[in-house]
Amino acid sequence: MSLKAPRGTNDILPPLSLKWQYVEEKIRELLRVYNYEEIRTPIFEYTELFQRGIGETTDIVEKEMYTFTDKGGRSITLRPEGTAPVVRSFLENKLYGEAQPRKFFYIGPMFRYERPQAGRFRQFHQLGVEALGSNDPALDAEVILLGLNILEKLGLTDLETYINSIGCPKCRADYLEVLKGYLQEHREELCRDCQTRLERNPLRVLDCKNESCSRVVLEAPLIIDYLCDECDEHFNQVKDYLDYLEVKYQVDPTLVRGLDYYTNTAFEIKYRGLGAQDTIFGGGRYNGLAEEIGKKDIPGIGFAIGLERLMITLEEQGIELPVEKGIDLYITTIGDRAKRAAFKYIYHLRKAGLKTEMDYLDRSVRSQMKAADRMNATYTIILGEDELDKGVATIRNMKSGEEVEIKLDKLVEHMSM
Template sequence: MKFNAPRGTNDILPPETLKWQYIEKKTHELFSNYNYQEIRTPIFEYTELFQRGIGEVTDIVEKEMYTFEDKGNRSITLRPEGTASVIRSFLENKIYGQAQPTKYYYIGPMFRYERPQSGRFRQFHQLGVEAIASNDPALDAEIISLGIRLLQNFGLDNLEVHLNSVGCKDCRPDYVEKLKKYLIENKDQLCDNCKSRIERNPLRVLDCKNKSCKTVINDAPKITNNLCDNCAEHFEDVQNYLDVLDLEYIINPLLVRGLDYYTNTAFEIKDNALGAQDTVFGGGRYNGLAEEIGNRDLPGIGFALGIERLLLSLEAKGIELPVESGVDLYITVIGEKAKIESFKLLDKLRNEGFRTEMDYLDRGVGSQMKSADRMNAEYTIIIGEDELNNNSATIRNMKSGDEKEIQLSNLLEEMKKLVDKEAV
């Protein structure tokens, strides 16, 4: 019987995993500079958390969640996004009693039953940030700039920041009624999916990519013209702080996010090199989320970035991450005695931080050298009975072909010189 990975999932194999490690390392470093600390939440939660947090009439909850009953007949869902879990943890662990705001970041797998396509999988990986318990518009600008800075660290540029305000619970209901009235008047021009959304979730119509729908949407009432005074002032302040940072942005009054918990600021960072799926990451404020799932009025803002989507963007622009696979030294052994002594040398070199390898298949010298080449070994050395008796061997630079006679007892010191010399 042949087994394959489930549709919409991928094995991430070496050397590709080195790229993931590099991204994660750079993320840890940068987010720490902004005083964001890592949080790790469970991969599954009680289903109601996502129903209440994300919204029961969203595509994610209605169509895309992996939900099942556990052995205690409790409804469990693999997390489709990270924010609801972070807020649940914040409330459950009473972090609101500590100095605020709280700044978290996370990296991990998410799960959505979607149609697999380029950059979109059923198990995918996100890194994200959440800043909780402050409504300061400066924090909105900080979050956006942090995401941009992360992408710039990987070599991405020419990115577009799309910015909008989706209002609050005071002004959005009036806007939704205006939008609903307009959509009903133009219902005949909408796709079937959008027709069904008019009553359930009319804001989602604004996100439709259907050509006929986009024609209708372009003339729809704009939420930016229907904001209350508080929302309008907050939106203007966010723009002012972005101006302070010299961050260019495009006001996009049709921008909505796919989750019901968003309020006020909403944003997306787009990369035109990706084609139709051009959003690299997005986020916004969710000032009502903590109240919805925990009856505590706490503002928050964050973003999530798909690692698969990031790698696609890097590939589209021909950007190679500075990662190297291979070993510093491959020891080719001849005979059992040489293997034992080489095993000792391996251990000593590894303890000093060198990436080293030797043969474990009892192959001939030629096959071992081919293996060293496949492993991208920087140096190779052949150790047999003669080399042991003479306490000397020839170490070879695999790139240049240069060779050097060394004392085996000085191998560690010689490797330190060679690797340092190459690094300079």
């Protein structure tokens, strides 16, 4: 028995789990206002969905998926991302038959077989939003705003927003020709990885961090100069909406996404303090995805926030999350009769919404008081034979030390005040 969680996975224990809850609550509040509704899709899907959706030549599909054959001989994959499943569900349930666009969000674990490092795990959690059924640039802007709003609401600062457009399949094809030509001319200056990328996926050369490659990229033709009229107009409108609301962003012509389904708008929000994995959230438009997996032309846009990275950033920036600690009342008991009585009292107190505890280890009064102190009880009450006989007990305010006599049959009332 190894007693170890698998590599790259984490237990989220209290009090951290309470912080997660708080963050998720805050995010849900905002999603409600933006009118994004929760969708829950399976944790695993048929492997084919991701192969076709994300793209056969992407790193995710080539080497990062948790894929296995189930007992029925089907190839199953633990979801490495949330967009393809949402689009699959949208198509399967024919939600295009309802009023458009539909706006969804999901929160849950994703799985990628990667080497763990700062801000990167094999099981990690994403909050994602997907707006399906409209190609309106206003939605692109809305989604970016929503993401920024979430981070802002949690109190984060010093974030950098980058956007770009990677065009549609038509103009991208033209651009790729030009880019390939250019890179071909500078082939010797590229790193070995990039020389192979040149053939398979030249766009990736653009965000190579190799020094020599970066120099080549500086002079490289840019996709935004090769966008077709339609894509150019789309991108301009997105920027216009963002400018209109005075959102600060930078156009980064080298921003490309690693998943095949992206078209037009692509964006990332980064926090420099995160280390090498500094993207808190990223996303973009994926107008070709529904066609790819379901032969339906349905546009979509969305993003995903890495919740672990979000939590790390909150920690980095010293943001205190107001998580509840402590309990309302601890009942100290002496003897079996008192224990039984206390058991009944906490039942009624809890029904009245009061966070209440008692001793389960038959400890001394002293130890019970210590326990009450350690669990940050606001009040304690001591229950012994005397109190039960008289029906009166002393309730102690643990902060002030002040004690008040109350009737036991009025305990719930007293505590509810």
